[in-house]
Amino acid sequence: MLRYIVQRLIAMAITLFIIISISFFIIHSMPGSIVDDPMLPEDVKLAIEDKYHLNDPLPVQYGYFLKDFLSFNFGTSIKVQPRVSVFDIIKAKLPITLQVNIFSLILTVPVGIILGIVAALKKNRAADHIISIMVILFISVPSFVFAALLQYFVAFKWGLAPILLSTDATLTWTKFKSMILPVLALSFGGIATITRYMRAELCEALNSEYMLLAKTKGLSQVQATVRHAIRNSFIPLANIIIPMFFSILGGSMVIENIFGIPGLGQLSVSSINALDHPLTIATLFFYSLISLLSILVVDLSYGIIDPRIRIGGRK
Amino acid sequence: MKNREKVLQVKNLYITFNTFSGKVHGVRGVNFDLHKGETLAIVGESGSGKSVTNKAIMGILSKNANIEDGQILYKDKDLTKFSDKQFTKIRGSEISMIFQDPMSSLDPVMKIGKQIMEAMLVKENISKAEAKEKALNLMAAVGIPEPEKRFNQYPFQFSGGMRQRIVIAIALACDPDILICDEPTTALDVTIQAQILDLIKEIQEERQISVIFITHDLGVVANVADRVAVMYAGKIVETGTVDEIFYNPQHPYTWSLLASMPDLDTDASDELLVIPGTPPNMLYPPKGDAFAPRNRYAMKIDFKKEPPMFKVSDTHYAATWLLHPDAPKVEKPEALTRRIEKQKERQVADNE
Numbered sequence: 001m002l003r004y005i006v007q008r009l010i011a012m013a014i015t016l017f018i019i020i021s022i023s024f025f026i027i028h029s030m031p032g033s034i035v036d037d038p039m040l041p042e043d044v045k046l047a048i049e050d051k052y053h054l055n056d057p058l059p060v061q062y063g064y065f066l067k068d069f070l071s072f073n074f075g076t077s078i079k080v081q082p083r084v085s086v087f088d089i090i091k092a093k094l095p096i097t098l099q100v101n102i103f104s105l106i107l108t109v110p111v112g113i114i115l116g117i118v119a120a121l122k123k124n125r126a127a128d129h130i131i132s133i134m135v136i137l138f139i140s141v142p143s144f145v146f147a148a149l150l151q152y153f154v155a156f157k158w159g160l161a162p163i164l165l166s167t168d169a170t171l172t173w174t175k176f177k178s179m180i181l182p183v184l185a186l187s188f189g190g191i192a193t194i195t196r197y198m199r200a201e202l203c204e205a206l207n208s209e210y211m212l213l214a215k216t217k218g219l220s221q222v223q224a225t226v227r228h229a230i231r232n233s234f235i236p237l238a239n240i241i242i243p244m245f246f247s248i249l250g251g252s253m254v255i256e257n258i259f260g261i262p263g264l265g266q267l268s269v270s271s272i273n274a275l276d277h278p279l280t281i282a283t284l285f286f287y288s289l290i291s292l293l294s295i296l297v298v299d300l301s302y303g304i305i306d307p308r309i310r311i312g313g314r315k
Numbered sequence: 316m317k318n319r320e321k322v323l324q325v326k327n328l329y330i331t332f333n334t335f336s337g338k339v340h341g342v343r344g345v346n347f348d349l350h351k352g353e354t355l356a357i358v359g360e361s362g363s364g365k366s367v368t369n370k371a372i373m374g375i376l377s378k379n380a381n382i383e384d385g386q387i388l389y390k391d392k393d394l395t396k397f398s399d400k401q402f403t404k405i406r407g408s409e410i411s412m413i414f415q416d417p418m419s420s421l422d423p424v425m426k427i428g429k430q431i432m433e434a435m436l437v438k439e440n441i442s443k444a445e446a447k448e449k450a451l452n453l454m455a456a457v458g459i460p461e462p463e464k465r466f467n468q469y470p471f472q473f474s475g476g477m478r479q480r481i482v483i484a485i486a487l488a489c490d491p492d493i494l495i496c497d498e499p500t501t502a503l504d505v506t507i508q509a510q511i512l513d514l515i516k517e518i519q520e521e522r523q524i525s526v527i528f529i530t531h532d533l534g535v536v537a538n539v540a541d542r543v544a545v546m547y548a549g550k551i552v553e554t555g556t557v558d559e560i561f562y563n564p565q566h567p568y569t570w571s572l573l574a575s576m577p578d579l580d581t582d583a584s585d586e587l588l589v590i591p592g593t594p595p596n597m598l599y600p601p602k603g604d605a606f607a608p609r610n611r612y613a614m615k616i617d618f619k620k621e622p623p624m625f626k627v628s629d630t631h632y633a634a635t636w637l638l639h640p641d642a643p644k645v646e647k648p649e650a651l652t653r654r655i656e657k658q659k660e661r662q663v664a665d666n667e
Contacts, residue, residue, distance in 0.1 A: 208419065209414060209416060209419040209420040210419065210420055210421055210422040210423070212375060212414065212420065213414060213420045213421070213482065213485065214422070214433075215375055215403075215406065216373055216375060216406055216407065216411060216412040216486070217406065217407040217411065217433070217434040217485050217486065217488065217489070218403060218404075218406045218407025218408060218434045218437060218438050218489055219403070219407075219433065219434065219437060220399075220400070220403040221399060221403075223437060227425075227433070228422045228425070231422075231424060231425070232422065232423065232424055235424065306424065307423075307424055307426075307469045307471075308423060308424070308469065308471050311468075311469060311472065
């Protein structure tokens with residue numbers, strides 16, 4: 001087991017290295033210069049560019065970059081928040097993103113599971129059809145469309161909630177109210193995904209032989225469903241729920257921009273627009289780290305949740 | 316035998332299934348009694364309605380099934396009128412069932428011990444410690460070595476035969492009066508089959524429970540059954556004691572079944588009898604005797620009118636017009652007669 005984890009971690013490190021290398025070359029081949037003030041004298045501009053080694057050939061710049069990066073020196077932001085360490089910027093933005101996403105997760109997981117169970121138990125009946133239509137709608141319509149529609153109808157037309165996120169620093173009632181729309185917009189897709197999985201897994205479990213045995217040994221339909229079918233259908237569900245827990249760290253570029261949430265998603269967009277290379281690469285690195293970690297945790301979690309792997313794998 | 320108490324009576328049971336192509340007549344008027352402490356084997360090919368009949372007894376028919384007619388009497392109550400809730404009360408503690416495939420009938424993520432105790436804890440008012448003790452005894456009774464250790468293991472750590480033993484232990488957990496075995500040995504290899512059959516026999520004698528044994532394997536029938544019911548196309552065509560069915564079969568279908576079964580004397584060069592054709596399409600239940608189109612001995616009346624059950628002896632009945640007083644005398648197939656002779660000789664030799 002330990003050997004497996006070490007192997008996976010080494011593979012992860014290699015993947016991360018490839019990701020940051022590719023992003024370095026792509027980002028640095030973007031046109032434009034960080035010094036775009038037309039009033040600045042030419043020699044000042046050159047001096048600034050020299051300071052950041054921007055006039056060296058790309059491979060040389062890559063060398064500098066790697067040297068810093070491998071010593072965990074991610075550098076400071078150039079334009080978004082000049083001279084602030086990128087690490088500190090990400091640290092400051094993370095709680096804002098986390099707050100919205102945790103609420104979204106609290107909504108997504110239970111609602112998705114419950115809808116999935118209802119759909120499976122009422123398979124091919126009205127409730128199932130309604131849920132299925134909802135699922136298709138939520139999966140196929142992108143979240144920013146929902147965000148715009150929610151803003152227009154709920155916030156603008158009916159005035160039920162604020163259009164943008166409140167700037168309160170702590171979680172006040174106003175802030176909570178302003179979070180309702182972004183949370184909803186973030187949750188629809190996740191709810192639909194979980195519902196679809198849960199329904200499929202539970203339908204399969206309900207038709208299994210062990211359900212039949214559970215019934216013939218004297219359990220009622222409800223007892224058999226709760227103790228055996230739902231238990232079994234949760235195992236494959238870990239596959240999609242665990243990455244969701246990790247993705248709350250990342251935030252959503254689109255939704256954060258629409259609702260004016262100053263989180264990580266917005267940060268990465270503004271850093272790209274401002275040609276703030278160290279910040280862009282740091283956020284990209286952070287995103288990659290999160291997704292790779294979540295894949296690792298999913299794989300390891302099977303060994304904990306599923307006894308067939310937990311005990312069978314020991315031999 | 317006939318003075319024994321009847322624990323279950325199935326009367327004129329008629330079950331259909333709604334399908335996209337129409338109504339399938341799965342079981343068409345089945346009658347049988349199950350006596351206390353006996354083993355009744357129901358034999359028939361796939362689709363003859365043997366499993367469906369027993370699923371109706373357990374109340375686990377699929378949703379598209381309808382019980383059109385008939386009664387299943389158990390302790391003076393008609394099970395066909397039972398709701399799922401009422402069934403839940405008698406399942407496990409009164410009637411229990413074991414299935415064909417032990418590989419998939421255990422919950423893969425629940426410990427064996429818990430699966431055995433589950434029904435006891437739900438149905439009987441006993442403590443966890445008592446349930447565990449009972450479960451361990453059951454595991455020992457069904458021949459699981461080291462039950463203490465096995466108690467905390469998962470199904471994937473058991474072999475097929477061991478799993479079937481566990482399924483039997485689960486079925487017996489609440490001391491049922493009737494045990495339905497739906498082809499319990501089909502998925503197992505031959506040596507394990509024999510062990511499981513012996514186990515079922517042993518348990519049946521020890522606990523004096525009644526067993527309904529569904530199978531298509533006549534070899535198994537000879538081994539375990541007291542009485543046999545042969546089913547074809549949703550009907551029982553012949554019923555009698557094991558000796559009557561094996562030594563004095565009356566229905567041409569039973570003849571064909573027996574003659575198509577290899578035995579110890581069959582060698583590679585012998586040609587086994589093949590029943591021509593296929594079973595009838597039960598979307599359109601046949602008129603007359605369902606077996607007539609495949610029957611060498613079929614008479615005109617077989618295609619027109621359904622034969623009633625003719626009495627051969629007090630325990631032996633068969634539904635074939637050949638038993639009608641006016642029917643021509645027809646001899647059993649020669650191969651079958653020869654085989655029966657041989658078997659009788661062997662039995663005499665065994666008894667000496």
